[in-house]
Amino acid sequence: MEYDVVIVGGGPAGLSAAIKLKQMAAEKGQEVNVCVLEKGGELGAHILSGAVMDPRALTELIPNWKELGAPLNTEVTEDRILFLTEKKAYRTPGFMVPACFENHGNYVISLGNVVRWLGQQAEALGVEIFPGFPAAEILYNDDGSVRGVATGNMGVDHNGNPKADFQLGMELHAKYTLFAEGSRGHLGKQLIANYKLDEGKDPQSxxxxxxxxxxxxxxxxxxxxxxxxxxxxxxxxxxGGSFLYHMENNQVVVGYVIGLSYENPYLSPYEEFQRYKTHPEIRTFFEGAKRISYGARAITAGGLQALPKLVFPGGALIGCDAGFLNMSRIKGSHAAIKSGMLAAESVFAALGENRQFDELATYPAAFEKSWLHEELHVARNVKPWLSKGLYLGSVMTGIDQMLLRGKAPWTLHRNYGDHQCLKPAANYAPIAYPKPDNKLTFDRLSSVFISNTNHAEDQPVHLTLKDASVPVGINLAQYAGPEARYCPAGVYEFVKTDEGKDRLQINAQNCVHCKTCDIKDPTQNIVWVTPEGGGGPNYPNM
Incomplete structure (x- = not known):
């Protein structure tokens, strides 16, 4: 199938790029054929975010979004920043709160619902959207430029053989291909490696x-x-830290974020989150409440220092596939929308000049002149400071953001990846986490159940190992099998064979597509690839 532009990923970045392309084409009386591929069974099915949204970029894209019924219904009314001890909570006084933590004018949203609404706007403009079709392979021209993508085959059994319902994948060719897969995109990772887009950059965090x-x-x-x-x-x-946002309809979203640079292999992000909810200041909200849904997702948080080169021959990276999230504000959706718009403007100009398959140099140039670049520049030292420990990090963040207003004459860097941070298990004692009470705290499997996660049972395992001996020979021997703890969905567990030997069991059916294993595996032996179309979670209102 031939298109002017193919966009991989139907999240805020991809849909905003599609909408912007169609808007510009309509203004000029031109025709631009745009296709969006989405691996989820429907738009929004795999979208997971806090989320408090800054509407700035959305207003630029669709100025009358309120009149069109965009689901930004709950404006922020109050900010609280708390420091927790085991039994107490201490509120940060307003005069000590940096501007990046203030949410006046922002909205508590379901990003999944916003994405569904953006999809409606895109389709009304003539964008072709194909949910349930993950892009599984990058297609290249003979000169090495990107030609488009191919979707995965459907109806393949776990041995790779065609089943009765086998359906061959499609090739989608385009003059330009935009990759908007979200954090740790399967194809985005390949593009960064293939074109050395991260050369001279900090390792992504x-x-x-x-x-x-x-x-x-x-x-x-x-x-x-x-x-x-x-x-x-x-x-x-x-x-790390938590968020708790009150939405409309008596609903509350609660979550926990932990940097994947942690060192203790016994730490379980999932269990830390469950434990957090038991704090006296937090649990009071959940007395007599009902849990509706659950999910998990990796967050690209390296900021400006880790942002790769955005373009390559034939396409570009946008949204969290590149890493535009502003960690200091705990916000990425506005950045994703803006990056999609900037890339679309560059693509539209190139198409108007009858160009194809070249580098969209005007996209990174426009980014460097944008408010988004300025925002990320102001925030560039926050994550590096906080990664140095809570107390030093908090003090230095205060100095950086309040005293220096993000304009310090220095930029902090790091030269290691998250997977290099785990220390041997022999250096630590196992962490004894409390058992779930099934009222406030829950086990992984009951949580996965309410994420509506499902994959076709008889399909190739999409969590692949470069070397099957590594999980037991290295990860279990040296790090006490951390994949059994860092996965928030119970995908990985070490079990005994009939001979009494250890082996890694991969419960791929449970996978919520968070990509944590692909990032945190200390040997980088686990590679996440796209499962059969439509598989994974199906998040409502998340």
Whole structure:
């Protein structure tokens, strides 16, 4: 299938790029054929974010979004930043809160619902959207430029053989291909390696975000209340913190973010999140409440220093596939939308000049002149400082953001990846996490159940190992099998064979596509590839 532009990923970046292309084409009276591929069974099915949204970029893209019914319904009414000890909570006074943590004018949203709405706007403009079709392979021209992508074959058994319902994948060719797969994109990772887009950049930094959606007692519901915490249950040397946002309809989203640079192999991000909810200041919101949904997702958080080169012959990276998230503000959706718009403007100009398959140099140039670049520049030192420990990090972040306004004459760097941070298990004692009570805290499998995760049973395992001996020979022997703990979905477990030997069992059916294993595996032996179309979670209102 031939298109002017193929966009891989139907999230905020991809859909905004498609909308912007169609808007410009309509203004000029031209025709631009645009296709969006989405691996989820429907738009929004795999979208997971906090989320408090800055509407700035959306307003630029669709100025009348309110009149068109965009689901930004709950404006932030109050910000609370708490430091937690095991039993107490200490609120940060307003005069000590950096501007990056202030949410006046922002909205508590379901990004999944916003994405569904953006999809409606895109389709109304003539964008072709194909949900349930993951792009599994990059197609190249003879000169090495990107020609498009191919979707995966459908109806293949676990041995790779065609089943009765076999359907061959499609090739989608385009003059330009935009990659908007989200954090740690399967194809984006290949493009960065193939074109050395990260040369001279800091290694990318990631976090894992774990989230639940609850319906709470109306008497305890405060629409627009935004709470962030640091401190307990994490130790001060581990980067992380929580969010708790009150949406409309008596719903609350609660989640925990932990930097994947943590060192203790016994740490379990999922268990830390469950433990956090038991804090006296937090658990009160959930008395008499009902948990509705659960999910997890990696977060690209390296900032400006780790942002790769954005373009290559035949296409570009946009959104979290590149890493535009502003960690200091805990926001990425506005950055994704803006990056999609900037890339679309560059693509449209190139098409108008009858160009194809070349580098879109005007895209990174426009980014460097944009408010988004300025915002990321101001935020560039926050994550590096906080990664140095809670107390030093908090003090230095205050100096950087409040005293120096993000304009310090220095930029902090790092030269290691998250997978290099785990220390041998012999250096630590196992962490004894409390058992779930199934009212406030839950085990992984019951959580995966309410994520509506499903994959066709008889299909190739999409969590692949470069060397099958490594999980037991290295990860279990040296790091006590950390994949059994860093995965928030119970995909990995070490079991005994009939001969009493250890082996790694991969429960791929449970995978919520968070990509944590692809990032944190200390030997980089696990490679996440796209499963059969439509597989994975199906998030409602997340």
């Amino acid at each position: 990631y976090s894992i975000g774990i989230k639940e959606l609850w319906e709470i007692d109306p008497a305890k519901h405060k629409p627009g209340l935004v709470i962030h915490t640091t401190g307990w249950p994490l130790k001060s040397d581990t980067y």
